[in-house]
Amino acid sequence: MITVKNIEKTYGKKDNVCKALCNVSFSIPEGSTVAIVGKSGSGKSTLMHIMSGLDHPDSGAVMIGDQELHKLKGRKMDKFRSTEMSFIFQAFFVEANQTCYQNVSLPLEIAEEGQRKMRIEDALEQVGLKDKIDAKAGNLSGGQKQRLAIARAIVNKPKLIFADEPTGNLDSTTGEMIIKLLFKLNRQNKNTLIVVTHDNELADRCQYRITLKDGKVVHFAENKKVSK
Amino acid sequence: MKIFDVSQRSARNLKQAKARTLLTAMAIGVGAFALTMTLAASNGAQAYVNRLISNNFDPTELLVAKDETIFGRGDNNKPQEYDASFGSVSSASGAPIQVKQVTEQDVNKILKYPLVEQVREGVILNVQYVTRPGQKKYIANIQDYSPARNPEVLAGSIPKPINDSSVLLPEAYVSSLGFKDPQSAIGKELTIAIRKSLSSQIVETGTAPRSLQDAEVIGDKSTVLVPFKVVAVLKSEPAQPGTELSLQISTQAAKNLNDIATAGTSQYRQYTRVNVKVKDGEDKANLLKVQEQLSKDGFVSQSVEETQQFLTQIINVLKTIVVAFGLIAIVASVFGVVNTMYISVIQRTREIGLMKALGMRRKDVSRLFRFEAAWIGFLGGAIGSGLAVVLGTLLNPWITNKLDFGTQKLLVFKANQIAILIVLLVLVAIFAGLLPARKAAKLDPIEALRTE
Numbered sequence: 001m002i003t004v005k006n007i008e009k010t011y012g013k014k015d016n017v018c019k020a021l022c023n024v025s026f027s028i029p030e031g032s033t034v035a036i037v038g039k040s041g042s043g044k045s046t047l048m049h050i051m052s053g054l055d056h057p058d059s060g061a062v063m064i065g066d067q068e069l070h071k072l073k074g075r076k077m078d079k080f081r082s083t084e085m086s087f088i089f090q091a092f093f094v095e096a097n098q099t100c101y102q103n104v105s106l107p108l109e110i111a112e113e114g115q116r117k118m119r120i121e122d123a124l125e126q127v128g129l130k131d132k133i134d135a136k137a138g139n140l141s142g143g144q145k146q147r148l149a150i151a152r153a154i155v156n157k158p159k160l161i162f163a164d165e166p167t168g169n170l171d172s173t174t175g176e177m178i179i180k181l182l183f184k185l186n187r188q189n190k191n192t193l194i195v196v197t198h199d200n201e202l203a204d205r206c207q208y209r210i211t212l213k214d215g216k217v218v219h220f221a222e223n224k225k226v227s228k
Numbered sequence: 229m230k231i232f233d234v235s236q237r238s239a240r241n242l243k244q245a246k247a248r249t250l251l252t253a254m255a256i257g258v259g260a261f262a263l264t265m266t267l268a269a270s271n272g273a274q275a276y277v278n279r280l281i282s283n284n285f286d287p288t289e290l291l292v293a294k295d296e297t298i299f300g301r302g303d304n305n306k307p308q309e310y311d312a313s314f315g316s317v318s319s320a321s322g323a324p325i326q327v328k329q330v331t332e333q334d335v336n337k338i339l340k341y342p343l344v345e346q347v348r349e350g351v352i353l354n355v356q357y358v359t360r361p362g363q364k365k366y367i368a369n370i371q372d373y374s375p376a377r378n379p380e381v382l383a384g385s386i387p388k389p390i391n392d393s394s395v396l397l398p399e400a401y402v403s404s405l406g407f408k409d410p411q412s413a414i415g416k417e418l419t420i421a422i423r424k425s426l427s428s429q430i431v432e433t434g435t436a437p438r439s440l441q442d443a444e445v446i447g448d449k450s451t452v453l454v455p456f457k458v459v460a461v462l463k464s465e466p467a468q469p470g471t472e473l474s475l476q477i478s479t480q481a482a483k484n485l486n487d488i489a490t491a492g493t494s495q496y497r498q499y500t501r502v503n504v505k506v507k508d509g510e511d512k513a514n515l516l517k518v519q520e521q522l523s524k525d526g527f528v529s530q531s532v533e534e535t536q537q538f539l540t541q542i543i544n545v546l547k548t549i550v551v552a553f554g555l556i557a558i559v560a561s562v563f564g565v566v567n568t569m570y571i572s573v574i575q576r577t578r579e580i581g582l583m584k585a586l587g588m589r590r591k592d593v594s595r596l597f598r599f600e601a602a603w604i605g606f607l608g609g610a611i612g613s614g615l616a617v618v619l620g621t622l623l624n625p626w627i628t629n630k631l632d633f634g635t636q637k638l639l640v641f642k643a644n645q646i647a648i649l650i651v652l653l654v655l656v657a658i659f660a661g662l663l664p665a666r667k668a669a670k671l672d673p674i675e676a677l678r679t680e
Contacts, residue, residue, distance in 0.1 A: 054585060054673050075589060082587025089677070093582045097244040109233040110588045 002051075002160070002192060003027045007060035009046055009215075020046040021057070022215040028208050030065070030159065033186055033193045033226070035203035038212035044196045045164065047212065051194065052085055052162050053077050064160065082111040086153035088182075090165035092145040096138030100129055100148055103137050107156045123155040124148075126185060143174035147181065154185055161186075163195045167202065179205065229592040238599035245572070252561075252568040253607035256653055259558035260612025263649055264641070266550040268620055270543055271640035277539045279636055285532040286376035288509025289348075292338065292522055292529045293501040295327035299530050300538065313498065329498035330527075337525065338504055343518050346505040348372070351482035353489060356421040356451060358475060363406045370420065371474040372482035374503070383410035384460035389478065395420075395456035396476040399463055410461035420475065422452045422488045425496075452488050456481075504529070558653070561608065562660040569601055569664035573671075580668050581676025594669035601661025602654045609650035617641050 009021040021043045028034050036044045049055035051062055053069050062069040064084065072080050086107065094103050104120045113119075124130045127147040132140065137148055146166065153161050163182065167175030179202055186193045195206060203209050207226045211219035242249045285291075293299065294313060313334075314326045335347050351372045357365035373390050382399055390396070397405075397413055407413040456477065464472045477485075483497075490496045506518050515531050522529045530538075573580070580593060620639040627638045 049674055052585070078587045078589045080587070081585070085587075087582070087585050089582075091578070093578055093677075095579060098240060102240065106583070107586050109229055109237070110583065110586050110592070112230055 001027055001029055001063070001065070003061075003063040004047075004051065005061045005063070007047070007050060007057045007062070009043075009050060009055070009057050019215050021050070024060070024212075024215070024217050026210060026217060026220050028192070030192050031186075031190045032208060033183065033206040034195065034208040034210065035206035036194065036196045036210045036212065037198065037200070037203045039198075042212040043215040044212055046215075048162050048164060048194065048196050052087070052160075053081055079111075082107065083156060084158055085160045085162065086156065086158040088146070088149050088153050088161065088163040088166045090168035092142075092149045092169070094137040094140075094145050094148050094152070097136060099134050099136055100124060100140075100151070101133050103148055104152045104155050107152060111156055113156060119155055120151075123151040126154065126188070127151045127181060141174075142170055143177060146170060146174075146178050150178070150181060150185065154189060154191075157189065158191055160192045160194065163193065163197075165197055165199075166195065167197075167199060175199075229588060229595075231595075234592060234595050235599050238596050239603055241572070241576070241596075242600055242603050248568055248571070249604060249607065252564045253604050253611060255561035255564040256558060256605055256608025256657065257612030257615070259554050259556075259561055260609045260649060260653055261616045262554035262557060262612075263551060264613040264616035264646060265620060265639070266547055266554060267645050267649070268616070268639040268641045269550075270547040271642060271645075272636065272638040273543045273546075274540065275640055276636050276638075277536060277543065280539070281532055281536050283378055284374065284376060285535065286374070286503070286505065286509075287532045288506055288515075289376065290504045290506060290509075290515060290518060290522070290529045290531055291501050291535065292330065292347075292504050292527050293327075294330050294334065294527055295500075296528050297327050298501055299528060301528070314494075327500065329495075329500055330502050332497045334527070335499075335502060338502070338522070338527075341518060341521055343507050343514050343521075344504055345507045345509075348374070348479050348503040348505065349483060349499045350501055350503060351479070351486045351499070352474075353422075353482065353486050355475075355485065356423045358401070358405070358418055358420050360405050360416065360418050364404075365421070366401065366404055368401070368420070369474050370482055370485060371476050372479040373476040377476075380463040382461045382463050384414040384458065386460050390476075391459070392478045392481040392484075393456055394459040394477065396460045396462050397458045398472055398474060399461055400473055401475075402461060413458045413461050416458050418456050418458060418475075420454045420456055420485070422454065422485050424450055424452060424488055425491050425493050454485065558656060562656060565601055565604055565657050565660035566663060568604065569597060569661045570667070572600065573597065573664050573668045576668075577671065577676045577679040580671050581673045581679070584671070584673035585677065590669040593671075594665040597665035597668050598658050598661050601657045601665070604661075605654040605657025606650060608657070609653035613646045613649060617646070 004027070005025050007021050007024040009019075011018045011020055024043075024047060036047060038044050046055065050057050051069075053062075053072070056070055067080070069077075069080070101120055101124075104123055105116055108116050108119060121130060121133065124133055127150050129144060129147055129151060132144065132148075137145060140148060146169075153163075166182065167178055170178060182193060182195075183205065185191075193206075195202060197203055204223065205226060207223055209219070209221045209223060210217055291299070311328070313328045313331050330349075335349065338344055338347050349372070352369060353371075354367075354369045358368040359365040373386075373396060375388070379386075379396075386396060387394065395418060397418070399410060402410050402413055405413070405418070407416070456475075462476070487497065490498075504518065504522075506514050508514050519529045519531070583593060584590075620641060624637050624639050628636070631638055
């Protein structure tokens with residue numbers, strides 16, 4: 001279970017204070033798909049940053065299993081992130097001058113994990129890019145780049161994948177293909193997928209939908225239509 | 229992150245900006261080139277000095293003089309109190325200077341030292357001419373043969389000890405004196421003509437020649453002709469400067485000729501310096517004991533080691549000057565590395581954000597950029613030193629020939645020195661990369677990921 005308890009986050013000082021999150025609480029089971037939706041400035045990204053340990057809440061806690069995330073400091077936090085979490089971004093963030101192999105290798109290098117060749121090939125196969133293993137990432141199309149980013153996100157078999165507007169830079173056909181891939185991999189690998197999105201269609205396909213407005217959870221719903 | 233992965237990733241990152249990396253490395257390369265050349269030149273000069281010393285000096289001997297000026301010390305710009313031992317010698321600039329000389333009494337005194345085995349007077353004398361029957365007369369000088377010298381013999385052999393009527397002929401005189409080849413000179417007789425001192429001529433003729441023409445008219449009365457037999461022909465040796473036109477004879481024979489040339493003058497049996505052979509002189513303590521005793525008796529002395537140190541000191545001063553220029557180039561290149569690394573950090577802010585989001589530790593981010601700086605340092609060092617070795621190797625024969633170094637090369641490249649230099653340049657580059665690496669390590673991943 002991933003539990004978010006009474007998260008508060010404020011930016012700025014004195015006269016220029018901005019309440020980014022206000023008493024945010026919810027629980028989601030591990031292995032589920034979750035959409036965090038809301039307008040720009042509603043606190044989606046801040047919530048994702050806090051849930052991933054990139055940012056610290058002013059108060060409240062994030063529990064991932066039995067682990068209270070923000071009690072981890074320094075090296076332990078880095079280790080936890082490198083083994084338990086992964087990210088997919090709207091802008092892909094692949095290294096254009098490096099090969100697909102080298103791009104996917106990054107999380108394994110950071111986590112100092114072995115059997116790299118096998119794991120990288122496996123990840124690339126899962127996203128349908130095995131034949132591009134030695135191709136430069138810069139030569140790939142937008143959809144292929146995002147698939148490469150997904151391969152990089154799944155290669156270390158994380159429990160939690162954060163996807164920040166994963167289809168935002170893609171055309172609708174390619175976006176659809178990426179969404180299908182993400183959900184397929186979620187079912188296959190049984191990791192928790194947390195998607196931050198404006199896209200209602202994408203949110204409708206997730207098991208849970210958390211709607212934020214002005215830093216508050218205004219709607220938390222389980223989508224019973226989506227099979228578990 | 230493992231060191232190997234960091235190193236590999238940083239090398240790959242540098243490849244992304246090949247031109248920038250290469251230009252920054254070239255800045256370091258200029259310093260590396262200058263330093264490699266300097267080290268090679270000083271190695272060559274040091275080897276030349278060592279060869280000069282081993283070919284000309286016996287390590288069990290001390291050079292002894294009465295005037296510090298001889299060893300480049302002291303100050304002879306002040307008026308000095310006169311005594312009979314003062315004699316005129318040429319200074320380095322060619323001007324005549326007066327120095328105290330070692331007299332025969334001094335030699336006898338030194339010979340009585342318990343640890344002294346032998347005193348050899350150093351004689352260098354310009355003779356009137358050298359010739360042989362049917363050949364032209366050639367100017368020459370004679371030198372006493374030092375057993376410490378180990379010249380290359382082209383023909384004949386050097387007897388031990390050398391006979392008082394034997395001469396070692398430099399190869400330059402072989403064809404001039406009408407010999408077909410060095411071998412044909414062996415066993416042949418030469419005549420060395422010595423002009424008697426003016427005092428001797430006055431004593432013998434009752435008059436002094438007023439001009440050179442007069443001296444020629446007086447002929448036999450002003451000149452002594454001394455026959456010598458050629459026992460060996462010596463190859464010209466760059467490490468024995470001054471011997472190219474010197475006929476070498478035994479110390480006794482040289483002293484006899486010197487006596488003819490200086491009889492009745494203030495230079496008679498006076499020597500600028502003498503060589504003192506010390507019993508068991510391989511033992512430094514014995515050399516020191518004799519030096520102490522010499523110092524007490526008013527002599528100045530210099531061991532071979534000190535001579536070597538003196539020459540090495542000159543090389544080191546020159547080396548320091550060139551090294552300073554090389555270091556200035558490297559200091560300038562440090563700013564280039566800092567600039568390149570800062571640009572790299574700025575350009576890769578989002579990548580740094582991603583790596584930190586994926587759990588890369590600050591230490592590893594910093595290490596990644598330090599490795600990049602290290603690679604630049606390594607590349608600069610390798611390019612600069614490599615170019616120096618290639619250019620130096622190509623130019624070595626020409627430079628060596630120009631400087632008349634003989635078989636000794638001027639530029640001597642040593643792999644270990646180059647390796648140390650490259651390691652030092654890598655460390656300098658890492659130092660230059662510290663601030664940019666720190667900036668990268670401290671980047672907030674959220675801010676970094678937001679960067680456009």
